[in-house]
Amino acid sequence: MDRTIIEAGLAEVLRTAWQAPELVLERVDEHRDRSAEAGQPWLEVKYGPSGRRAWHGVVPVTVTTRSTPGADPQRTKLAIKVNPVRGVGETLIPWIVERADIDLPRPYGSFRTTAEARATGEREVHLYELGQAVPALRAVLPPYLGRIDDPASGEHALVLGWVELDGLDASGAHLDWPPHRLEAAARAAACWHAALADHLEELSWAAPRPSTADRVADADLYAAVLEDAHRRFPEVVTDAVLRRRHALLDTLSSWHRAKDELVATLAHNDYNARNVGFAGPRPIALDWEIARIDTPTRDLVELLTFGLGPGFDPDLFHTVVEAARSTLHEQGVPIDAERWRDAVRAEIRAEALDRVGMQSLFETEFALPYFTRIQTTVERLLDLTD
Known part of the structure; x- marks a missing residue:
């Protein structure tokens, strides 16, 4: 999924999840180990061709945000799952x-x-949304903050709290x-x-x-x-x-x-x-x-x-x-x-x-x-x- 689409939707997901309507997303730093993907031809088979701007699987990120434009910056680690x-x-x-x-x-x-x-x-999207209504299921899941959709590709990115x-x-x-x-x-x-x-x-x-x-x-x-x-x-x-x-x-x-x-x-x-x-x-x-x-x-x-x-x-x-x-x-x-x-x-x-x-x-x-x-x-x- 194109990173540009994920970043464009991420601020709104965080505003809703954190109940911070004025939140400003200043920076997204990915911690994906691309060197670990070298020599694994099956990755492109499973996920499709992946360029520098494409994310797939679990991508650890750190987001730098401000709850309001003048507030102190906060750094939070998240997982983006595509x-x-x-x-x-x-x-x-x-x-x-x-x-x-x-x-x-x-x-x-x-x-x-x-x-x-x-x-x-779409299974994990449905799973995490169901988990919000079923405490016993939510208990075994990382925190679910929301989803970002790419209608063109049909892909979904789950935004999860890092655990x-x-x-x-x-x-x-x-x-x-x-x-x-x-x-x-x-x-x-x-x-x-x-x-x-x-x-x-x-x-x-x-x-x-x-x-x-x-x-x-x-x-x-x-x-x-x-x-x-x-x-x-x-x-x-x-x-x-x-x-x-x-x-x-x-x-x-x-x-x-x-x-x-x-x-x-x-x-x-x-x-x-x-x-x-x-x-x-x-x-x-x-x-x-x-x-x-x-x-x-x-x-x-x-x-x-x-x-x-x-x-x-x-x-x-x-x-x-x-x-x-x-x-x-x-x-x-x-x-x-x-x-x-x-x-x-x-x-x-x-x-x-x-x-x-x-x-x-x-x-x-x-x-x-x-x-x-x-x-x-x-x-x-x-x-x-x-």
Whole structure:
């Protein structure tokens, strides 16, 4: 998005958010590390060509303002978040598939369960605006100051208060949290899950919930990605892993139904330490581009797959799983323990086939530091819940 458009709209956003109708915006200093973008050709694939005046992704800035023309200047750090109009399912993933010569049975965007990665440009705008009316959701978001629109490109810039976060690692190289943080993140998610349970009319902007029928229809996608991963990474996606996941595919229509029977809500859908950090004791979740309607187990199992690590203590798994269920109950969404257990079990299986499976597609291009970790962890989770 053109920086000129963002700067032109920023003063009005701040006047409204800070209730300072005479505010003067004197200067905007960006702290974007352009050198870090060198050698990353996928950035232009995801965001489009980017010149010196274009911003994309998260751009830290410091604004110098005066509340009135004669007041002392104030410097405030903000984050400007610009998402591409098209999602990675329309840009980055097809680019990887072609570049790595991954043999899919049909184009990636034609599968039902890839809707989460398509037409994502407005999701975070809707998410932050919804958060203003839902305290449990607002509690896990950085402060939302407003939005700036570019009608010509269809892009939106979110203006967010800057929050220093501990435990956040976008690279995925450092995913180990102490147990109390895993539990805190699970409880925070359960709070907004409860607040939005069955409020589907407020979530029409999110990607649709994948049903058992959707999963079965896309089984050939999961099988193709699995076979490709086995060929490329046999030391991780071993023969035993291959056999087990094919067995899951063969029985998908029976075990996935436990998810169909659970309440629907808003899922972040990428809820792990690459997108979640802590402001003191409070979890803060970023990057909601692939948010979708799903069951509360979706974010829980994603959190555990990335956060537990291959050598996890089974007692910790059970503690965090029960913490999520008990929080849902406390917030007015009781779920029977056996029904919850079956849904978590189904979610782990779906995680192994879809989310963890699809990470192997990214691994073909980006050498993910967490790739082996999550493949091994999800196998242990399958062992524990079989």
